[in-house]
Amino acid sequence: NAGVTQTPKFQVLKTGQSMTLQCAQDMNHEYMSWYRQDPGMGLRLIHYSVGAGITDQGEVPNGYNVSRSTTEDFPLRLLSAAPSQTSVYFCASSYRWEPPRETQYFGPGTRLLVL
C-alpha cells in the first residue's frame, strides 16, 4: 500500500490564484480530512468526509472547498488564494468502523506559500 499520498509537495501561488491540493489513499478508508498546520497553533481541521458524497466543515473552512466523488480521493480547492492561507497542509484518513476507529494515517504534507 502507498498509504496516504499528497501532491504537490510544495507550491507557490500569487494572491487571487486558485489551485487544488490532491490527496489519495489506497486503504479503503471511509474517513478523510484536511488540516492546516501553522506555527504555534498545532493542526486545525479544515474539512472532512465520512464517505463518498459526504463532506462537512471543520474549524477553519473559509476559503476552501472539498468534494468526495470516490472513496480514494479527497481534493482540497483554494478558490482565491490569500497570504493568510500560507501554511503546511496535511491530509489524513482512517477506517470509520475499525476498532478503535479513530486511528488516523497522515500524508507527508504540502507546503503552500501565497505571495
Added chain:
Amino acid sequence: GNSVTQMEGPVTLSEEAFLTINCTYTATGYPSLFWYVQYPGEGLQLLLKATKADDKGSNKGFEATYRKETTSFHLEKGSVQVSDSAVYFCALYNFNKFYFGSGTKLNVKP
C-alpha cells in the same frame, strides 16, 4: 466546546532523563484521546491512544493515562533517547472531528 491545551516547549532533556508533557482537554460527551509525534519534514504518526476513562495507552516506552476527573492525558517516558527528539501533539476525537493541541517540541541531548 472541544479543545486541547498542552505545555509549551521546547523541552530540553539529557538522554535517559524522565519525560512528562502535560495535556489537558475540554470536551462534551466521551472523547477519545491521542498522542501523535511529528519528525522533521514528515507527517504526524500515531504514538498512542486511549478511548475511555482510566485507559492507559502505551507504545515505544511512552505512556499516557486517560484521567476524566482531571481532564488530562499527560505523556510520560522513563528514559528518553536522542531519537525521541520530535514535536509531540495531544489530540482528542469527538463527534467525527479531531482537535489538536499546539504541539510540544522535545530536544534530547546526548
